[in-house]
Structure formats: structure tokens, C-alpha cells
Amino acid sequence: xxxxxxxxxxQVPYRQADFAVQVARSRIAGIxxxxxxxxxxxxxxxxxxxxxxxxxxxxACDYATFMAQxxxxxxxxxxGTRPTPTKTVLQAIGADLEACxxxxxxxxxxxxxxxxxxYRFIFGDFYEVFKDRIHxxxxxxxxxxxxxxxxxxxxxxxLNRRVVEAGKLLVIxxxxxxxxxxx
Numbered sequence: 362x363x364x365x366x367x368x369x370x371x372q373v374p375y376r377q378a379d380f381a382v383q384v385a386r387s388r389i390a391g392i393x394x395x396x397x398x399x400x401x402x403x404x405x406x407x408x409x410x411x412x413x414x415x416x417x418x419x420x421a422c423d424y425a426t427f428m429a430q431x432x433x434x435x436x437x438x439x440x441g442t443r444p445t446p447t448k449t450v451l452q453a454i455g456a457d458l459e460a461c462x463x464x465x466x467x468x469x470x471x472x473x474x475x476x477x478x479x480y481r482f483i484f485g486d487f488y489e490v491f492k493d494r495i496h497x498x499x500x501x502x503x504x505x506x507x508x509x510x511x512x513x514x515x516x517x518x519x520l521n522r523r524v525v526e527a528g529k530l531l532v533i534x535x536x537x538x539x540x541x542x543x544x
Contacts, residue, residue, distance in 0.1 A: 432528020448485025
């Protein structure tokens with residue numbers, strides 16, 4: 362809200378409270394707010410529909426063709442710290458993943474591995490189906506990593522060996538800003 366002096370007061374939620382930040386209106390290029398997107402009445406049906414009719418025109422991946430291609434399939438899923446609705450996606454495609462004996466890797470980054478409750482949060486009812494094919498990435502375990510070279514900036518590029526060795530990759534994830542690092 363802008364007052365008569367041209368100062369904008371913004372309420373910023375932090376933990377269980379809000380605090381006010383005041384900024385001169387002249388220093389603000391614009392205000393960006395999220396779109397109001399209603400939730401789907403049938404989230405599983407919405408995922409299935411999106412796979413049958415992907416957005417993006419001819420460049421969009423044809424899920425059925427992808428699944429029919431030969432090669433081992435590794436599904437990369439977020440850990441329990443991300444709000445990705447992995448279990449909803451699995452309700453739509455879990456039978457396909459089970460049929461092709463897909464393996465899973467939980468992308469923990471540098472987080473710890475999941476607790477038993479977090480496995481169920483991530484995989485839902487499919488945890489029992491896939492539990493013997495779920496691997497947890499651990500960046501601290503060098504034997505899990507494969508060296509791929511060095512970037513032009515001199516950074517060593519290491520990738521989980523399961524990702525490098527997979528015939529096909531399917532990523533179930535979300536794109537969102539990191540709390541501290543941004544996008």
C-alpha cells in the first residue's frame with residue numbers, strides 16, 4: 362500500500378509473523394504476483410490428460426512413444442523438502458512405470474536421505490510397489506558419482522552414475538525459487 366509520501370509498505374511473512382518493509386515507490390520497477398490458478402477437481406486425471414495432450418506443440422514429448430522406447434528407465438524425483446506432487450503423478454503413470462521395471466533416484470542435492478514418513482509422502486501408495494527400486498542420491502559418496510569433465514570456468518562436473526548409465530530419464534519435479542539462492 363502506498364501512502365501520500367510515495368512510500369510503499371509491504372508485509373513480508375516470516376515464520377509465524379509478518380514484518381513491514383517500507384520502500385520508496387520510485388525505487389520499484391513493478392510488482393509481480395502469482396496467478397490465481399484453481400486446483401484441479403481431479404488431479405490424477407489432469408496429469409493423465411496433460412500427458413495425452415502436452416502443451417508446447419510439436420516439440421512436446423510424446424509420453425507413450427517415450428515409454429515404448431528401449432532402454433532402462435530411471436525416474437528422478439524430488440526429496441521430501443519440495444512440494445512436488447510426485448504421488449499424484451505416480452497415480453497417473455505408476456502402472457506404466459511398474460510395467461517397465463523403472464528405477465527411481467531421489468534427488469536430495471545435499472539434503473539427508475528421506476525418513477520412512479518422507480518416503481510415503483513422496484511415493485504415496487506406490488512406495489510398497491517401488492521400494493526395492495528406490496535409490497537415494499548422496500553427493501558425499503564419491504563411488505556414486507561419475508566425473509564428466511570440467512566446465513569452461515574450471516568447475517569439475519560430477520553426476521550420479523545411475524543418471525549417466527540410464528537408458529532413459531524421466532524427471533518428476535517442480536521449478537521454483539530456492540528460499541535462499543533464487544532460481
